[in-house]
Amino acid sequence: MLLRIYMDVCCLNRPYDDLSQNRVYLEAEAVLVIIANCEAGEWTLLKSSIIDAELSLTPDQHKLQQVRSLYSVSSEICTMSGEVSTRSQELVFLGYEPFDSRHIAMAEHVKADIFLTVDDAILRRSKRVDLQVRVENPINWLMEVLSDEQ
Numbered sequence: 503m504l505l506r507i508y509m510d511v512c513c514l515n516r517p518y519d520d521l522s523q524n525r526v527y528l529e530a531e532a533v534l535v536i537i538a539n540c541e542a543g544e545w546t547l548l549k550s551s552i553i554d555a556e557l558s559l560t561p562d563q564h565k566l567q568q569v570r571s572l573y574s575v576s577s578e579i580c581t582m583s584g585e586v587s588t589r590s591q592e593l594v595f596l597g598y599e600p601f602d603s604r605h606i607a608m609a610e611h612v613k614a615d616i617f618l619t620v621d622d623a624i625l626r627r628s629k630r631v632d633l634q635v636r637v638e639n640p641i642n643w644l645m646e647v648l649s650d651e652q
Contacts (some may be wrong), residue, residue: 517533
């Protein structure tokens with residue numbers, strides 16, 4: 503089964519963060535393994551206009567180029583719709599930040615198999631809110647998927 507993966511911007515940025523902390527390093531490695539599997543055609547990384555919009559706000563042009571290069575393996579493009587916008591507003595009402603709510607609404611709309619983030623606030627809130635997409639940290643999700651393959 504070809505898994506369809508939606509990564510938020512903090513997840514896509516993780517390989518270019520300060521890797522001196524163990525957690526950040528492990529998350530970065532997990533993101534790179536997931537991207538490599540997408541590049542190999544094992545899984546599909548979803549691309550969205552919301553990710554593009556948030557990335558355009560990146561002040562560090564060098565980091566932006568690196569993230570866009572990593573993100574270039576995405577092969578399926580998802581675009582905004584009224585349905586996504588309406589759901590995003592509902593999610594903001596439930597406590598999500600505006601960009602986070604748009605990402606989750608898009609992942610739900612396109613029926614992504616997984617929404618990956620390294621943002622603890624999103625991970626915590628998603629355990630309490632009824633979402634139509636599973637939300638996980640890339641390390642936890644990757645370990646689960648790899649153990650299922652064995």
